[in-house]
Amino acid sequence: MEIYLPIAEISQNIFFLLSIGFVAGVLSGMFGVGGGFLTTPILILSGVPPAVAVGSEANHIVGSSLTGFLNYFRRKNVDIIMGAILLLGGVIGSASGVFLFRLLSIQGRVEEVISFTYILFLGSVGIYMLYESLKTRKKKKLGSLIKLHEHSWIHGLPFRIKFRRSKLYISVIPPLLISYIIGVLAAIMGVGGGFILVPAMIYLLGMSTQVVIGTSLMQILFVSITSTIMHAYINQTVDVILSGLLLLGGVLGVQMGAFVVQRVSGEVLRMLLGIIIVCLCLFLISELVIDPKYIFILDLLQ
Amino acid sequence: MKLFLIFYLVFFISIFKANSKKLIIADISDNKINIDVGFKGAKLLFFGVIDEEGDVVVSVTGPRKTVKVRKKEKKMGLWLNSDTKVFFDVPYYYYVASTRPLKELNAENVFQINQVGLENIRFAGAEEQEERSSWVNGIIKSMIEAGRYNPEQGLIQISDKRLFKTELNFSAELVDGQYLVDTLLLKEGAVIAARRSFINVSKTGYGEKIYKMANDNGLLYGLTAVFFAFIFGFIVHEITRRFYA
Known part of the structure; x- marks a missing residue:
């Protein structure tokens, strides 16, 4: 069954869109990531103009991350104070990222820099997650004591705050700095940044996997609201029919994801996310290496 | 439908006789296409009468838009974006049909002037020879893949040496705007009559x-x-x- 998307100006199969939404929903419920890093390329490959795919995806994430956020909030797995600090750093970061992007593009060759840093980032984060989760699993089987986060001098910097939900008493400087850097990267690379933020919170801040997902969803919710409004206002690229169908498909997905999280241990979750990130990294590398079908790529200007 | 068509044609021929200066008369089964939420594409019938024997060529050109094109190039074993160019007046739909294959009509000049055939579409921003060959071909290839250009030429049927008809197919990937339907009547490689009709596509x-x-x-x-x-x-x-x- 086909449906016409008025902003994308193409017709798409309803069930195809619903199933993409479902997959994104599972990812969002399980890992606290928006899922945009997966759905946006699929939409573009299926013929949706890239700008419309990005804009509508932002709107879709507003809905799916709200559902996820409320789920985790109810189970007391959201650290509001931590989320607010991460948001603050993220907003400042993405503002300077947009500025940096303009600076780089004036000098040219911005895209090479972006794709290399992106691949480097994804590759190292993904491989580290796999390595760590497998090690933890082994240790658990042997029955030895595990300590996920070790206190270092970074956590002991001034302005220490008690993060009750995360069971942490650390300085606000590391979370601010991390979210700032991710904000810069996200703005340059045009992604939400959830899949970098989640590992950063787990490994650099030492939060537990469950709280990380809820808190990440809170951050993603606010970021996607801002970017939906920006995309709609500046580019007119938000297709509500498209994002509505993705949301509808995600209904079941988000619940299933959250359901699985309740029954799976933290290191298994981290391992799965690690696998997904490594796969994404390999996909990006293959795009650079394998001969493309089209050497010329078209973008419609209004 | 058939009865209606015959009625229409008889009606046409009667006008035709009254106004013998017009060598070609043509019309479309519908002058507008409405794109609603359930839009799956449209099929229109294009038909008419010619007064002199000859070949009929119909081209449909969609609204022209500005397009930014990125070119990928292999550098040090990696595919990277190498260059971008902006092209103007790129039609967002193109289709051509004729009574015989275009090559057999010996009217390459006429086709070039009237932009008939995919290879004769002109875009502003592609004046240089090198651009013409690689960039424009790249755009045409992408348009074909997206279902906006039809690489295969349609066939116009002629009956009784006078009546012609052809089917115009529009895929669901349709942008709104005015579509031009240009009909040429050719004889020995020269245009002896021309006619322009319009289709309005709107949401x-x-x-x-x-x-x-x-x-x-x-x-x-x-x-x-x-x-x-x-x-x-x-x-x-x-x-x-x-x-x-």
């Missing part, structure tokens, strides 16, 4: 409302989109909460 129903709102008031549209996503997310949460509780 209707929900599609039109959404499109208008997004373009007229982007800020309000964005806020509304966020609002609906919020309500949706909240309702889903409430439903499942009750379901699991």
Whole structure:
């Protein structure tokens, strides 16, 4: 069954869109990531103009991350104070990222820099997650004591705050700095940044996997609201029919994801996310290496 | 439909006799296409009468738009974007049909002037020879893949040496705007008559409302989109909460 998307100006199969939404929903419920890093390329490959795919995806994430956020909030797995600090750093970061992007593009060759840093980032984060989760699993089987986060001098910097939900008493400087850097990267690379933020919170801040997902969803919710409004206002690229169908498909997905999280241990979750990130990294590398079908790529200007 | 068509043609021929200066008369079964939410493409019948024996060529050209093209190039074993160019007046739909294959008509000059055939479409921004060959061919290839250009030439049927008809197929990937339908009557490689008709493609129903709102008031549209996503997310949460509780 086909449906016409008025902003994308193409017709798409309803069930195809619903199933993409479902997959994104599972990812969002399980890992606290928006899922945009997966759905946006699929939409573009299926013929949706890239700008419309990005804009509508932002709107879709507003809905799916709200559902996820409320789920985790109810189970007391959201650290509001931590989320607010991460948001603050993220907003400042993405503002300077947009500025940096303009600076780089004036000098040219911005895209090479972006794709290399992106691949480097994804590759190292993904491989580290796999390595760590497998090690933890082994240790658990042997029955030895595990300590996920070790206190270092970074956590002991001034302005220490008690993060009750995360069971942490650390300085606000590391979370601010991390979210700032991710904000810069996200703005340059045009992604939400959830899949970098989640590992950063787990490994650099030492939060537990469950709280990380809820808190990440809170951050993603606010970021996607801002970017939906920006995309709609500046580019007119938000297709509500498209994002509505993705949301509808995600209904079941988000619940299933959250359901699985309740029954799976933290290191298994981290391992799965690690696998997904490594796969994404390999996909990006293959795009650079394998001969493309089209050497010329078209973008419609209004 | 058939009866209606015959009636139409008889009606045409009667006008035709009254106004013998016109060598070609043509019409389309519908002059407008409405794109609603369930739009799956459209099929129109294009038909007419010619007064002199010859070959009929029909070309349909969609609205022309500005397109930014990125070119990928292999450098040090990696495919990277090497260059971007902006092209103007790129038609967003193209289709051509004729009574015989274009090559057999010996009218390459005429086709070039009238932009008949994929290889004769002109874009502003592609004046240099090198651009013409590689960039424009790249655009045409992408357009064919997207279903906007038809690489295969359609066939026009002629009956009684006078009546011609052909089917115009529009895929669901249709942008709104005015589509030009140009009919040429050729004899020995020269144009002896020409006629232009129009098809108006517009969005209707929900599609039109959404499109208008997004373009007229982007800020309000964005806020509304966020609002609906919020309500949706909240309702889903409430439903499942009750379901699991």
